[in-house]
Amino acid sequence: MVPRHLIDPWYRAIFVRRSVRAYDGRPVGREAIGEIRELLDGFSPLCEGARAVLLEEGAQEILSGTVGSIGKIQGAGAVVVFIADKSHPQWQAAAGYLGEGIILHATSLGLGTCWVAGTYKRSEARRRIALSVSESIVAVTPLGRPAAAESAGAQVIRAVAGSHNRKPLETLTRGVAADQWRLGCREALEAARLAPSAANRQPWQFGVMPDRVVVRASGPGLMPVVPNRLDCGIVMLHLEVGARAHGLEGSWTFLQRPLVAEYVFEPAGDP
Template sequence: MITSQAIEKRISVRNFLKKELDQETKADLKLFLKTIQQGPLGSSLRLELLESDILKDNGLKKLGTYGTITGTRDFLAGAVKQSQFDLEDFGYAMEKAILYATTLDLGTCWIGANFNKTQFTQALVLKDNEIIPAITPIGLPAVRKNWFDLLVHISAKSRNRKEMKELFFDTTFEKELILPKNDPGYHGLNMVRLAPSAVNLQPWRIIWNKQAKIFHLFLERKKGYKKTIEMMGKVDLQRIDMGIAMAHLEVGLNEKGVTGKWKKVESPVEKISEEREYIISYFI
């Protein structure tokens, strides 16, 4: 089972041991991947462990990440059928797989930009209406960090996270959310706070409506980001971030015995500023 322990333990690993995963670990992971065939918002998807040895035997080239990842042999990658919530669903499902891998003591690192799409398209045998939004190397973490790891940790202050009060609000965006630490909602939201996000931008903003028992999830856009990705035809990594946040909220709440359903509503709050985009709500 995936618990908050995995969330607290996971960090981005960019330097791996050049050692093959043992058969038992691989089998365990593959079994878990098979159970994920759909995201919580309905998109069909598949996740696969891509092993460099098997790919080589099939005449495919070594999978590449342009030097940002060192030492790894294997990757976790997936494809999602294009649909309204494809990127959120992919983020959710892949993060669940990443957290599961963390419980097996494996290292991972979300890679949304620097990977060779052509190679992964071949390795996954991509179908017409499928996309590969992101991938992750997977393997045994090396003790020493590589140059890119150090760079990211210095520039993005990687483990730094915003404070709860910057991210989460009470009923409206105008009111600070104050919850006791033993409240399941506090725990769930704190798990969101620890989530990985592209360039560590932490774009998730959540309103907790206690009366209605709903968490409303919003995406606070990096200025100019949406225009840039539309112009360049790139994957919207911030929507993947939102899917990751959904997974973390669920893990945190579920382990405190709180379950719910994901649904989009007409008007989650009266006023939404322009840079905030409403994504989805969790009804408990």
């Protein structure tokens, strides 16, 4: 579970986070770097199977895009590389959960971020990091102060992905009628709905019961680059933060495919 003191800042960050692809070129401050470093090896048992590395050198080489200037991220002061241990059964969800925690924390510090799983130079990241045989780089994020204006390429990506659009809650939820949802459950689901996903596919569904929410992966995924369960790890973090920001404490259990995990609420206290 996310440490209690991080719930409120991360909840607020959910509503201001967006993918930032143009930065002002300045280095990231020491204090922010220090805070982010504390999260790199994980902040919860759910992060097991993933880790992250923060690089203050070489951000531009890693983020220089794939084809010409498509996907190019400009002016980032640092980069965080997300690594999964593929021998761990939950590596995809763990990488999403860990990565989004780091991204929301950076957002809470006023930094811009952007999940990047496709449009970066993997070989440049690989060259700078020692990986074990079962580890693989799954994505990166730039870190830095957002620039005043976005490049034309970034605007194209944002428009193609329809980045601001989110599916309505009604199409994402199954299970009991909304009037039987526990207090705080709607807010938790709204926070989940705002989660970023590769190409903004939002490949998740929520089975809502009076005592739990079941997260299920839906759709074909963006394989081989981004498995749906990576996106689902991201949405799990948003769901938990949203629930706990509204007093809905609970615990996670991983489930068999195509289900991902369920968040079971603690029993309601006496009114």
